[in-house]
Amino acid sequence: MALKPLVAALLFGLSAQPATADDTIKLYTMDCGTIEASDMASFDSEGRFAGQSNTLAVPCYLIRHSKGDLLWDAGFNQAMVGNTPPAAGGFQASMRVKLTDQLADLGLAPADIEYISLSHWHPDHSGNAGLFATSTWVVHEAEREFMFSDAMKDANGDYAALVNAKTIQFTETHDLFGDGSAVIVPTPGHTTGHSILQLTLANAGTLLFSGDLYTHAEGRKVGAIPVFNVDKEQTIQSMALFEKLLKQYKARAIIEHEKADFDVLPKFPGYLD
Template sequence: MTKNDGRTDAPTAAAPPRDMKIFQLPTGTYETPAALAFQGGRFRDRRHFAATAVLVQHPRGDVLIDAGFGAHAQEHIRMLPRFRRSPHTLGATASEQMDTAGYDRGRLLGVLLTHSHWDHVSGLDSLDVPILVPREELAYAERSRGDRVFQRVAAEHERRVYGFDGPAHRGFDASHDLHGDGSVVIVPAPGHTTGSVVVFVTLGPDRRFAFIGDLAWQLDGITCGAQRPLLMRMLADSDPAQIRRDLDRVSALAQHMRIVPAHDTRGYGDIPLLVPGPGADEAP
């Protein structure tokens, strides 16, 4: 049972299939001073921000949570305002990693975006699959002027728009249950962008994850309650007050599940890589 004041009781019941799996597909990093990542960070502390897609395998169809850097990431970086062009290290794209692992692309339902900023959507340039996105985020992405990468990479993709037709979930007011079994539940968290979401993934009683996108850039936002610095809140967030409320909600869940900010490499620590073998395509 959940409460909307940021507190939660025992984890909500879910019935994930036994052969459900998740994998991380790291596509590169970019460097940012900690002082620009969270309040109280130091300029001499350099953080390597992750650009990682997460493959969620489910018998009813797989999804990627975000797409990471794409084949044309360098071009996408040049499309950004100069102050956003941090030093980047590019790796294999999600598409390349799936092919190397022998993954069957026919299983992939689409890319489920936490939000539409360039470092979450760049990899769509080499993924011919639908985009799963709430109407609010699609509207945000299509009117964006400072970040037009989504408009470039999503032009030829089918958009599967979903709404939040389900009940309150883990302190959030509404939800969308992707498969109907509680294993992948999406909730609205519209503070960073107007259609940002948090994705809860449950593999079993002791394997629960909250993929929180850019609700916090680093785990310090969860462990220390540190918001972004004031300047970055003004530049990056559509509703900083909503960010604060949702951070409190998510932080209250940390005892029940692993919280994964999209850009903190530490959050992906116990999620396996997608490598050649039975794990890439089917249960062992």
């Protein structure tokens, strides 16, 4: 009769879930801006989106875990709220609500957030990072090096305060809480230390946050590589890794700038768990 539990284990027990399913973890999706693109041409070096317009989401994500809160991506600088900048390069950026006001809805201030991590340094991902200088910054070593390199000394205003933050630097996959629930995976190419987040929730399962590895769902379908991209070969390898992880963990892809992916996540202050 010993076979019975074995068969049951084979049928039900060996799913591809990571080790954890901590039912206290919550994912909040916050609105950290919008980009109206009048021409998506620059999001594909082969020009396949030329002439197409699109509305791109700019999210910030708050992951609440018993071992601490993690802010994943910091959106546009919230000074933009009520102060919409002029369109530039075919892009109209705007921001409707401050990140700090959204955190306050949960009774939180930036100083309460234990960890901050950015998929990469671009201004639509690091705009409010400077508010989190008392958090521990979890950052790819190569990304941090570039962010404070001479090349960036006139352009790092939004995140400059992180220079003195406590840091956890990684070069390989980093399991933040040590339980497999929030795993940061290097996916270089878009920038030197671009990374994605693999998040596993008790009910919703595993989600893979793309950063800007892909810009939008259409771009993922064709493997579009933007004109502004540091290393094309690395990006192709990173896309292959993303697709492999999706299958391995039966995960759901969240393309961060894809408005459809933003819209189906619970509307803040609702959450996914």
